[in-house]
Amino acid sequence: MVATTEFILSEVKNGVLVITINRPDKLNALNKQTIEELHDTLVEAENMNDINAVILTGAGQKAFVAGADIAEFANFSVEQGKQLSSIGHFKIFNFIENYSKPIIAAVNGFALGGGLELAMACHIRVVSDNAKMGLPEVSLGVIPGYGGTQRLAHLVGKGKAFEMIVTADMINAVDALKWGLANYVTTQDELLAKCFEITSKIATKSPTAIRTAIKVINAGYNNNLNGYEVEIEEFGKSFGTGDFKEGVAAFLEKRKPSFRGN
Numbered sequence: 251m252v253a254t255t256e257f258i259l260s261e262v263k264n265g266v267l268v269i270t271i272n273r274p275d276k277l278n279a280l281n282k283q284t285i286e287e288l289h290d291t292l293v294e295a296e297n298m299n300d301i302n303a304v305i306l307t308g309a310g311q312k313a314f315v316a317g318a319d320i321a322e323f324a325n326f327s328v329e330q331g332k333q334l335s336s337i338g339h340f341k342i343f344n345f346i347e348n349y350s351k352p353i354i355a356a357v358n359g360f361a362l363g364g365g366l367e368l369a370m371a372c373h374i375r376v377v378s379d380n381a382k383m384g385l386p387e388v389s390l391g392v393i394p395g396y397g398g399t400q401r402l403a404h405l406v407g408k409g410k411a412f413e414m415i416v417t418a419d420m421i422n423a424v425d426a427l428k429w430g431l432a433n434y435v436t437t438q439d440e441l442l443a444k445c446f447e448i449t450s451k452i453a454t455k456s457p458t459a460i461r462t463a464i465k466v467i468n469a470g471y472n473n474n475l476n477g478y479e480v481e482i483e484e485f486g487k488s489f490g491t492g493d494f495k496e497g498v499a500a501f502l503e504k505r506k507p508s509f510r511g512n
């Protein structure tokens with residue numbers, strides 16, 4: 251049982267934690283409290299063996315998340331601005347990217363600024379056909395501060411990232427799919443079903459190997475690490491896991507594996 255809090259709804263369905271950011275009257279904008287609650291929810295779920303994936307979405311029909319809460323940071327100083335960014339990276343954006351279970355963003359409407367950055371920190375993005383995605387920060391005289399300058403280029407390439415950031419343009423779901431920002435586009439009604447289709451595949455696989463794969467893929471985007479070397483190391487370690495023994499035994503015995511995540 252994962253706790254539901256003021257701005258975060260949590261529900262576990264078929265081994266999947268569905269997290270809904272719940273500030274629909276503010277288009278689910280990320281204020282400090284929402285960031286804290288989302289962090290605490292993810293921390294709580296991380297060691298629960300009966301949860302093998304997370305789906306993250308926004309409440310209502312209109313928005314996934316319309317960005318950081320502009321009203322909250324309106325009077326911030328330089329130092330407070332820096333803190334806002336670094337706490338966000340630590341508690342949510344890097345935290346999600348390095349989470350040990352796959353996190354799918356179910357983008358059900360506007361994903362702007364911190365909202366797009368949140369979706370981009372997730373491992374997979376499924377986007378509804380009404381979604382609008384963009385990094386409009388330069389319209390406010392700031393830049394993306396939750397990893398957007400880095401992760402957008404990783405996903406869509408440097409040229410499109412420059413264009414989206416300096417024009418502040420929003421793109422639609424079709425372009426998001428074409429450019430690699432969305433893995434799939436569905437209707438709003440089909441959005442969660444598509445996410446569950448993906449998590450149902452994840453559920454049959456080795457949690458230990460999935461955790462390691464997330465770590466190694468991310469290592470390739472970390473300037474301080476050599477992804478290939480991390481891969482060699484982690485590939486070797488896989489041979490010492492219970493899931494490896496079970497997976498190989500199941501294959502040789504022509505049965506389905508029963509992974510324990512060890």
Ligand code: COA
Pocket residue numbers: 275276277279316317318319320321360362363364386387390
């Ligand atoms: N921070 C704080 N409040 C926000 C918000 C944000 N990022 N985005 C939307 N809201 C609030 C609005 O202030 C409004 O609150 P109110 O009813 O108390 O006035 C409410 O959410 C509804 O938004 P509204 O602007 O009335 O909806 P709309 O349909 O006219 O426009 C958007 C939708 C997404 C285009 C518009 O809300 C917007 O541009 N939001 C800011 C996006 C942004 O710049 N994000 C990056 C922040 S760094």
